[in-house]
Amino acid sequence: MHIGELLGNEKNERIRSLPIADAARLEDVLFPNCLLLQQTSKRRQWFGIPDSEFHLLNGRSKMITKMPIRMADLSMLDLANKTSLWDIGFCTGSVSIEAKLHFPHLKITSFEIRPEGKDLMALNACKFGAPGITTVIGDFMEESLDRFPAPDAVFIGGHGGQLVSMIALIKRYLKPEGEILFNSVSDESLKMFDEGTSKAGMKIEEVCRIAVDMYNPILIYKAK
Structure with missing residues (x-):
């Protein structure tokens, strides 16, 4: 990076070029100043990040939303026309990260009950260049949700058997015309989603297999 200090001051102007790590330790930067970041390498651009590229939860390859399904999820949520996404049960962070990369305007709030999720999200978000995702660790059902941007898109990646009550809670904060997306892997979870959305006064709009x-x-x- 480059630091320009007191630019235009013929006597005291100073311009320094140094690595970011060294700049972070500087204690003698003069004001006013400006910073220029120089790109040193080009980050690879993905349209559907391969599952193998993510840091996984304890190396468990099944604990991730598979790439083709993940991309279908993002498409069905119509995120280009949404403003706030809640990702509940983010695990590796794959859905949140993919959403942020393709729709950087989104405010994304990601919830995970496992404590190790915090570091996992940080690792993956840094690897793929997706800053700005708000990570919340703890039981979603016990969170003070009014402190987060109200969602108009919600992805449920995990529910801990509380899907019906979770949908009821989400509905309290969901914006008008907001949508909830759920990947069902069993008849039991499908029945819970049907029950939860019905009780919340919502209707199934789209199904994809x-x-x-x-x-x-x-x-x-x-x-x-």
């Missing part, structure tokens, strides 16, 4: 490799088919449900 996807099978990846030898994994069981996933049913993507969107309610509004």
Whole structure:
């Protein structure tokens, strides 16, 4: 990076070029000043980050929303026309990170009950260049949700068996015309989603069935 200090001052003007790590330790920077960051390498651009590129939760390859399903999720949520996304049960952070990369205008709030999720999100967000994701660690059902931007898009990646009550809670904060998306992997979870959305006065708007490799088919449900 480059630091310009007292620019235009013929006597005291100073321009320094140094690594960011060294600049962070400087204690004698003069005011006013300006900073210039110089790109030293080009970050690879993905349209659907391969699952193998993510740091995983304890190396468990099944604990991630598979890339083809992830991209279908983002498309069905119509995030280009949304302002605030809640990602509940983010685990590796793959959905939040992919959303931030393709829709940088989004305010993204990501929730995860596992404490190790905080470092995992930080690692993956840094690796792929997706800053600005708000990470919340703890039980979603016990959070003070009014301190976060109200969502118009919600992705439920984990529910701990509380899907019906979780949908009821989300509905209290969901903006008008907001949407909830859920990847169902079992008949039981599908029944819970149907029950939860029905009780919340929502309707199933769209359903998509996807099978990846030898994994069981996933049913993507969107309610509004």
